[in-house]
Amino acid sequence: MNESELHSLLLAPLLPEGALTLQQQLLQRIKQAILTGALSAGTPLPSTRQLAADLKVSRNTVTGVWAQLQAEGFLISDRQGSRISPFAQPPSSPNHDVSASDLLLPPRVAQLRSNHRPLSQEMALRPGVPALAHFPLAQWRRTLNRVMQHQPQQLLGYGDPLGEPALRAALAQHLALARGVRCTPEQIVITEGAQQALTLCVSLLSQRGDIGWVEEPGYRGAKAAMRLGDMRVEPIQVDAQGLAPQTRDWQQRPPRLIYNTPTHQYPTGVVMSAPRRMALLATARQHQSWIIEDDYDSDFRYSGEPIAAMQGMMQPSPVIYVGSFSKTLFPALRIGFMVLPPQLLALLRPALHELLRGGNRPEQQALAQFIHSGDYSRHLSKMRRLYRQRQTSLREALLLTLGTQTSLLGGECGMHLVLRLADTQQDTEVVERLMASGYAPGALSGFYLGEEKQQGLVLGYGNSSTSQIIAGVARIAQCLDVK
Template sequence: MPIRAKMGVPMHIDDLIAAAPLERAAATPLFRQLYARLKEAILHGRLAPGTRLPATRELARQLQVSRQTVLAAYEQLTAEGYLRGGVGQGTFVDASLPAARPAPDPAGTAPGMPRPLPARGLAMASSMARVRHHQGPLRAFRPSMPGLDLFPFDVWRKLEAQHWRRRELPLGYGAAAGYPLLRELLCAYLNASRGVRCTPEQIIVTTGSQQALYLLAQLLLAPGEGVWLESPGYQGAAAPFEVAGARMCLVPVDAEGMDVAHAAAHHPDAAMVFATPSHQLPLGVTMSLGRRLELLRWAEAKRAWIVEDDYDSEYRYTGPPLASLQSLDRAGCVIYVGTLSKVLFPGLRLGYVVAPPALVEPLTQAKAVVDRHSPVVPQAVLADFIQQGHFARHIRRTRDAYAERRGAMMEALASRLGGMLASGPADTGLDVCARITGPLGEAEAVARALAAGVDLRPLSYYVHPQAGPACAAPPGMLLGFSAFTPAEIRAGVARLAQALAP
């Protein structure tokens, strides 16, 4: 039976199905396949509004399927508003549907996108493109990766199972600022270990520190306002500020950390500073006390915010962890951001912000806009993990293990690559910054290492694309040691030495 379009162009059901025949061996039921073909034809105008469809028996005979298959497809299309009709009336494409028209493709619009992305959308879609994410199996010397072999996953599973058995987990919506007990425990931990001065009410739990930076950028920066960023530095930090439309104010780093005097001279009107005073990535330096006080004085005078990213300072191998920059703040301008990815495991995706009192309510409301609240179950399990002493034991255990692994790395680099690489500061964190001192350039050295199966990052990767010569990185590479046993480290250094050999 022919199906005639409203404009008088004949269309046969045979032609319609022939273009995309039913697949009898497919996992999708036949009625769902027929439903999809007819729906597609209606949406694209091949079956115009008002078109009469064949009777169910006739179409079943043509398709050599059961009548129930056709009935089920028609019923689904009728329920969704594509068809109308009834017993004795026939079945029609609903005449009230608008006729399909091919949409024009404006210049610069991606296929399938009705209009180009606005500037903010383009920034959001592209700002993380240069950030490399860990992929594939773990290999020496993947940087910034905790030792998952040391985490007590059995303990974690038992704690989570206990919650499910007791059925005490808060499975409804939670507080935007986070699980109250976890906030209390994090407050006590930060007071004792990092010198952070705060109350539990000042802590907002986030879905990782990346979300914390995004929230702060959106909340505190107007388009065009400047942000001081270390270069070389963590490239993932630049992305949220770029999406907010901020102006990138790149600041060089020397042996004392961020060059505050340089930044104040070249970018005096900035509204925010992003800094890693306890352990700079990738150079590994610690900001001197003089620089810290200089930065605080500048921020107070300019009424600027300082975002202190304290991502792995629990791991200091030549003494106790240093006090935070926040502990020196008397003007309420420092926002302390922490993460649990480096001390526990990255897949947990929990971080936190210690906000100055005046910022707590606005930041909490901003958090609610983005995702209402971070997942409650992991927060509750983490609270038990901390409260029962597992967290403190884990940090002590990993600090000892990482110290051993760091020692193995430094010894192997000195003995096998002493004439080619010079290790930078490595008294904190999970990585070693190794500057190239031999004849090889960075690009060739890194290419050789990667070809030999050594996972690393060139120092040039950490330089922002807008950086000038003053903010360049020395030729070198970042090598992670925390995720590998001493034996794996020695074997990896041997491969690296062979790869870099003349």
């Protein structure tokens, strides 16, 4: 575009403000010219002062447009002036409609797309969903109403960025008694689910290129959080005693963060042994690594006493303890938490105050009362009995339908079992067929990062009735062609 054409484009009169402001009109005009190729990469633009005078508009109008163009990557401004960004290239064929198959996505995005399944919580055998129909909704509603009746206006504003003090106090007491976690209420940070806690750990404790260890197989949400933080995600094998890092792993790929589910490994269900835990704690402290202990469903243990959290085994501890109420109450509550070591709390508090705003205040206050009243403990006890019965139904149906050679993983805790399949069977294909019939187990191979993957089905029984479990197992037998 020559100088005369550029002058005509930029100085065409702006319409009186209507649906679009003068700034919006000018912004759309320039962006459209860039996208269609009328303004090519490197084209110099006049100064904001000159263009504002020529258009007879406020200079703030033009500087606002320039700032937005810079923010969107269309414009570069430096000592030489402002010019069109070299990245703002129009498509080679403007009339070509680009289909989804034409788009090239980063490998990690393609992997997420391949793992994605449009699931409904009502689908039977879906892992990770509690028994929603058995939640004491009337008690919860009364508690929430009581909170809103006593302090409605106070709870409409911003709260403590780290969470409601009442909930943090209730949690500290509960975690000490039920999970063996050693902390004060001040060490607890309330988050929007456990996933936000994982994302905060990555963003606050790592830099681009740092190494993050994840269990192999392991929770996809932890891998997603690390990838979001541009960490180098390294899988560490899980054996019968849990996460099993070797000496060469510490030497060749020392981690900044270690994601671990020691009390009920997800998805295999193994429990990390005490010697393995102590070794991990000691070596992590030696290497200045932080362990993220995700205690996602250990409240539901069916034999013996609950296994205490790893966080309480060593003081000072290099552990950030993470949990939520998505499994114990209901996922839509979106309340999670992390327990920070004292040495981290003082360092991270200013950043947390900048990042968090203390939301869901009525729900947090209600949850604090729900815990203090004993309703929470009673609900957990009820759910343990229900899930134990449903797991028994699932085991019996699998053994009866598939035979005594059935190989199962897990079962001492939680809301899922893993049915191992032969290496010749593709679990993803089995899952596709089951989903078409209204069942939504997970494919075990989807929890691996490496090439060596076990085949299996992650069968959730938390939100599945006995009749759904029996029917689902019958459908599994059909998909596996069991006679």
